[in-house]
Amino acid sequence: MNGFDLTINNLLETAARDNGDQKIVYMGKSVTYNEFYKNALNLSRNLIRIGVRKNDVVAVIDYDSLMYMYAYYSIPMIGSILHTVNIRYPPEIIFYTMQRADDSYIMIDESFMGLIVKNRDYLNFIKGIIVNSAGHRHFDVNIPVYYFDDLLKDSDAKFEEPDENDTATLFFTSGTTGLPKGVSFTHRQLVLHSIASIAALSNEPIKYNINDVIMPLVPMFHVHAWGIPYTSIMNGLKYVLPGKYDVPRILETMATERISMSAMVPTILYMLLSDKNAKQAFQNLNLKVIIGGAALSRGLAERARAYGIDVVSGYGMSETAPILTLGVYNRKVINKSDEEKFEFRLKTGIPIPMVSLRVVNNNRDVENNGKEIGEIIVRAPWLTKGYIKDEEKTRELWKDGWLHTGDLAVVDEYGYVKIVDREKDAIKSGGEFIPSLILEDLISTISGVNEVAVVAKSDDKWGERPVAFINGNLSVEELKLKMMEFVDTGRIAKFWIPDDFIFVNEMPKTSTGKIDKKVLREKLR
Structure with missing residues (x-):
């Protein structure tokens, strides 16, 4: 150790040194x-005191709380590994991921302890449970229980700081096909990802800076909350934690704390904009929002713009820590008109620093014409080395030395990538691709459409045909007329028009808030 390794320890120490009076806010308290740095060190020391050791995996089960924020730092700071557990998984999948991760300890809010008590006989691999319980409630488990607030008290326990190449975090993919797959990341990868993210986010129209007040609405169990708990602290922002997601309370907090920046999946943005208090909450906020996890539709972006919200697309995966691209402006587009620049915010974006990204078709880079479709493959210093305990899937992921995303995209003349489909979602009709995301984008602009998802159904003649699921208030006839307008203006080919429009009261969602197309496809069988 030379004291200057790229570790979570040094990230937090320098942040406290440079912006020690800046605040982290949770439920009105700060x-x-x-x-925070002093308490994080105490928590680290007390974790050592109760028996947590280097390379032990500590699972965290909680909403987006202050305890979770401490866990992001204190667990890796002693060379242990933070496992952010997806609380939206069913219990059997939660325990599957915990066993596969080799968890030794659990840090948990008392509101989730019923899950542990009910399944205590299956948790013989757990050595201790750290509970955030204001009243120090007793829990009927055959495992040592410690209380979170006790572990914030002063301690003189010693610990050896980790090496930058030590594993710091692990979590599991959302598992849209098969069981979830585990990925892990080192201290060095997380710090490099943070540095590159800050550099990219500083560009227009985001201009991420020390004067921003940020409240991310990305669950902390999901891909490092897109790295925001690290980038925001490193950059000295006031950080507001939302707790359990509740739309009215989130809107109230946004107004009270004068939130200037957030990040979320499209579903969350749709929910916020649909609330009766949205207009009042967003008034005069000048809010900037990064949208990721799923494509940002034009219709949703235009609704947000009407509320004075600047939205920008971002893209990444669980396997990539996650940020790969952002819809910020490069030198080729920055001097265009505001309306022209708005188009680039809706694209998947340009690679952030230190990301090498290619879009390939038959091992050849596609032409930058916005038309030729290929798969996105990437290299970057922070990509996962592979899937935990799964050599076969790891080989598939890293075929030919590039990480294969499975996302199909085009590249325009300005170098901006736009995803048009997932390989597994692509609709191949009569030997040609019909990009579902382009159809969804256009349908989202039709008045009366709230949410839309386009999937493939089997067809004896064409192989596959598109079907559109719609949440909205309009008729099939209105949809078909509008689709013909898109054909007449050259925006789509006539054979792209979905064969069926199926109305649903609510779209099925994955554990990370994306529309679950797998469930929709099953409805067509």
């Missing part, structure tokens, strides 16, 4: 960076 701690300064200096207080």
